[in-house]
């Protein structure tokens with residue numbers, strides 16, 4: 066996997082995503098809170114700050130008072146059973162839902178209200194990209210990887226000429242382990258794992274500071290899943306991108322994330338380093354989630370009275 070990093074010739078290991086974000090943070094330094102400034106002085110780039118976020122749909126509270134941060138080069142996992150509010154948080158981060166209360170900042174820019182102009186939407190997309198569980202539905206069936214990446218590069222990097230774009234397409238394909246045939250293939254001609262690599266390459270083409278991985282490896286079989294997780298870890302090390310990993314699979318969470326946040330009925334019940342959350346959970350719900358993972362010889366835990 067290390068060879069993938071050689072696919073970024075001449076690029077500084079100092080992550081471009083981080084540089085992009087650091088600029089955004091310093092450009093609005095006046096409104097950054099004192100905690101952010103203290104972290105910046107220590108050289109930690111805070112990519113995402115979510116503060117007391119809530120969302121209700123009518124009288125249904127989907128998310129209540131959720132706070133977390135994400136730093137460059139790290140992964141935060143959001144776990145919880147179906148209906149616990151994971152997707153709603155993801156949709157608010159991506160700007161697809163407006164919070165009922167609370168604040169979201171990505172790269173220091175406030176996202177608590179919808180983007181008004183196309184340029185603002187483009188800037189936001191450049192800061193945060195999403196990779197969904199099913200790339201098939203999010204890929205244009207008529208576009209090969211090369212065409213798809215070229216389009217993203219033209220949108221986000223208008224100063225790049227055709228040759229620079231072609232070089233960057235080759236670089237991204239190499240980074241995500243897609244060969245020449247796969248670069249010119251249509252989505253239907255690729256396997257699920259290859260399509261997921263295409264979706265990752267497309268997200269990376271925008272050079273985002275943050276990637277939101279929404280059950281991105283859930284549909285893949287275990288060996289392909291392991292390859293994609295290794296790939297994501299390599300990309301994180303090479304670029305400093307931060308990941309928000311939404312997953313119900315605790316093995317995936319353990320492999321890729323540094324910190325985990327456990328949601329129940331839209332509220333955070335536990336939040337801390339992943340190893341501590343999974344190995345020494347303090348909340349009964351986290352214990353239940355962990356003990357529900359099927360393991361040889363283990364009986365499923367009975368739900369507590371809840």
Ligand SMILES: Nc1ncnc2c1ncn2[C@@H]1O[C@H](COP(=O)(O)OP(=O)(O)OP(=O)(O)O)[C@@H](O)[C@H]1O
Nearest residue numbers: 122125126127145146147148149150151152153154
């Ligand atoms: N547009 C909506 N209108 C009304 N209720 C909604 C809407 N979107 C989500 N909800 C409700 O909000 C709660 C949280 O849903 P959400 O999709 O965020 O959960 P989740 O943890 O992502 O679940 P899953 O793992 O099944 O995707 C659920 O009770 C859901 O029914």
